[in-house]
Amino acid sequence: MTETPPATGLDGRALLKGHALESDVLLLVDPELEVSLTAADVAAACDRRTGLGADVLVRAAHTSALSGTGALLAAAPGAEWFLDAYDRTGTPLGADGLAAAVMAEALLAGGLIADDAPLTIGTREGARTLTRTDGLWTVDMGPAALVRPADALADVDTEGWDTVVAVPGLEGERAALSVSLSQAQPHTVVALADESELDAALLAETPDCVPAPQAPTALDLVVLTDDGADGAGAAQARARVLLPGVGERPSSAGGCCAVAVALHEWLGPDAPEHYVIEVPGGRAGVHVGADPWAPHATVLLIVQAVLTGRATLGA
Incomplete structure (x- = not known):
């Protein structure tokens, strides 16, 4: 047969x-x-x-x-x-x-x-x-980690950033933090001053990063819109994502999570554990916990x- x-x-x-x-x-x-x-x-x-x-x-x-x-x-x-x-x-x-x-x-x-x-x-x-x-759906996205570039321009543990990025459409350079989720594609998260900067950024072009990433990295631009300090329990932010070889996308699971853990790092010891990230494709919840860098910690993505x-x- x-x-x-x-x-x-x-x-x-x-x-x-x-x-x-x-x-x-x-x-x-x-x-x-x-x-x-x-x-x-x-x-x-x-x-x-x-x-x-x-x-x-x-x-x-x-x-x-x-x-x-x-x-x-x-x-x-x-x-x-x-x-x-x-x-x-x-x-x-x-x-x-x-x-x-x-x-x-x-x-x-x-x-x-x-x-x-x-x-x-x-x-x-x-x-x-x-x-x-x-x-x-709440999705276990695995652990977050700091990439720690070999030629970092600042001590990430004390300064909260390691890279500078020249974003097309914006004047000057911006500080950024390099993170990864579950050892997957790294993300360079760039903090912007306000929503007008976020809207003005031109993501049709690949930005210049110093130091240059050793592997293809996604670029995530973020502006904090509510730090959650009023007791609401969640910080809120707007973000845009540029994926290497793909271009700007309406969303990225890894990008939303990378943005949340970067915000948690920047907001300091009293940072909220939960974040609402608004991207062009909609809104995602991200739970990072009290210390997303701790052993066995995991990042949770909440989406429809x-x-x-x-x-x-x-x-």
Whole structure:
């Protein structure tokens, strides 16, 4: 008996579409890896002119169906589902928080997970847990860390910054802090004086950073609009994000979290533990805790995920 080879490409396959903070996601529910995905398949589906269009494509697969996940399942045996995520070029992604929220919403809508229990998923950066409360997903984004550039211009522990950035559209240079989430792509968070500066920044151009980052880094511009000192319990800020090789985006899970931990550092010992970050794509909550740099600390992202439709590529 000859085994039937796995299907290739996405033609004829039903894909769900959704978004979180206007970061749009195509989702293929493929528990047993029946579809053989290539980077070209992903890029074709994500193309906004000739495909369905999306920032990210996710295959929701059973973790046990993927090779190399034995250690992950040993550490997190409840991680039944895996976030097999790719950017619009077909490059594999790690623990994309917005894509994770959309996948969780799709699994819930499809009756594939319980609606009253935390959901642990596998990702290329390890297990992540999501919970849903009042229509919002709380996503474990992993630990935050200071990048500590080798040629930093200031002592981050005493000054709160390590880099200066010349932002196109703004005069002079701005102080910035280099942070990362779960050892993923680093972020350079730039503090601005007011909202007029945030609006005037030209993010079509790559800014000059000193020292130059050793790896491609996202740029996050932020202006604090409420420091939370009035007892409201949460600080509020507006932000914009520029992703390397992509350009300005309406949102970024890592960017929102990087902004929150940077603000927590800058606000000092009495800084709030919770932040509301407004980006062009919407509003996100970020919980950083009392000390986001502490061992075993984790950053939590709170967002709404919305399913917007279903489509078949090539139909």
